[in-house]
Amino acid sequence: MWWSEAEQAALADPATCGMCADADLDENPHSVLIASTSTTHLRLARNQAHPGYCLVILREHVTDLADLDAGALAAFWTDVQRAGRVIGEVLDPRKVDYLVMGHRMPHLHCHLLPQHEDDDPLRNVDISDGPVLLPDEELRARAEALRAVWNR
Amino acid sequence: MWWSEAEQAALADPATCGMCADADLDENPHSVLIASTSTTHLRLARNQAHPGYCLVILREHVTDLADLDAGALAAFWTDVQRAGRVIGEVLDPRKVDYLVMGHRMPHLHCHLLPQHEDDDPLRNVDISDGPVLLPDEELRARAEALRAVWNR
Numbered sequence: 001m002w003w004s005e006a007e008q009a010a011l012a013d014p015a016t017c018g019m020c021a022d023a024d025l026d027e028n029p030h031s032v033l034i035a036s037t038s039t040t041h042l043r044l045a046r047n048q049a050h051p052g053y054c055l056v057i058l059r060e061h062v063t064d065l066a067d068l069d070a071g072a073l074a075a076f077w078t079d080v081q082r083a084g085r086v087i088g089e090v091l092d093p094r095k096v097d098y099l100v101m102g103h104r105m106p107h108l109h110c111h112l113l114p115q116h117e118d119d120d121p122l123r124n125v126d127i128s129d130g131p132v133l134l135p136d137e138e139l140r141a142r143a144e145a146l147r148a149v150w151n152r
Numbered sequence: 153m154w155w156s157e158a159e160q161a162a163l164a165d166p167a168t169c170g171m172c173a174d175a176d177l178d179e180n181p182h183s184v185l186i187a188s189t190s191t192t193h194l195r196l197a198r199n200q201a202h203p204g205y206c207l208v209i210l211r212e213h214v215t216d217l218a219d220l221d222a223g224a225l226a227a228f229w230t231d232v233q234r235a236g237r238v239i240g241e242v243l244d245p246r247k248v249d250y251l252v253m254g255h256r257m258p259h260l261h262c263h264l265l266p267q268h269e270d271d272d273p274l275r276n277v278d279i280s281d282g283p284v285l286l287p288d289e290e291l292r293a294r295a296e297a298l299r300a301v302w303n304r
Contacts, residue, residue: 001269001270001271001272002246002247002267002268002269002270002271002272002273003246003273008246064236064247064248065232065233065236065248065250066233066236066237066240066248068233070226070230073226073229073230073233074222074225074226074229077225077226077229078222078225080217081217081218081220081225084216084217084218085218088218094154094155094160095154095216095253095254095255095258096216096217096218097251097252097253098217098251098252098253099249099250099251099252099253099277100249100250100251101247101249101250101251101277102247103247103267103273103274104273104274106247115154115255116154117153117154118153118154119153119154120153120154121154121155121255121256122255122256124276124278124279124280125251125253126276127276128276
């Protein structure tokens with residue numbers, strides 16, 4: 001069964017939303033910041049089971065893609081596309097998947113899940129693969145490599 | 153292992169691309185047409201394990217989101233958002249997931265996978281759930297209900 005209305009309301013409350021609280025921090029338990037725009041934050045997931053796995057998180061607390069106005073919709077996807085291009089250049093995956101879900105965290109964000117040479121294209125995608133947790137220095141170096149291309 | 157370069161090239165060849173061949177047909181083995189814009193086709197999947205499961209398929213043969221120019225990117229997501237709003241109104245899901253993958257079919261498309269009251273929000277999403285195949289009249293009636301709201 002889906003969340004009850006009360007559970008859903010609690011998850012979607014901006015006062016207690018986890019992403020509102022930590023999407024802009026340099027480091028949080030889930031990810032490290034790569035870059036920010038006026039619309040989004042681009043973060044590198046700590047779980048690097050899929051090397052280059054990133055999230056683009058809307059700054060504003062909007063729970064659903066359907067609720068964006070035209071300008072915010074275009075700006076969000078411009079940032080997602082830019083992030084996908086950066087991942088492509090730095091990590092050279094065979095494919096990048098773009099997944100907007102947010103069942104547990106109803107604050108609009110897109111998972112950019114790279115698929116690499118050793119991944120099976122017929123297997124269902126799963127953002128919970130792993131986890132593969134890099135040493136801090138390695139994770140930060142990967143974020144810096146992505147940031148360098150993002151800012152170029 | 154991912155597709156070989158030769159396999160990938162064959163899948164991505166517009167001359168043999170399955171979506172180029174049938175995305176505009178009223179009915180094909182996978183889905184039925186709901187509506188078309190100058191940018192996309194909106195189709196209702198025959199597999200209605202998730203009631204309201206639709207695809208938005210780019211008319212043009214572009215293999216990756218990263219390859220769209222700014223105008224096409226905005227137009228694509230405008231159509232996807234419109235489709236998501238229509239699904240929300242007609243099927244009243246608790247959530248719509250937006251999934252851009254295309255491992256088997258590298259022609260840009262977005263899966264709109266509704267999550268309903270009886271779905272588990274903690275379960276990984278899977279477009280291959282089911283299949284639940286409706287009688288033809290019921291499938292066409294659902295497409296017509298979506299079309300009526302799309303065109304309103």
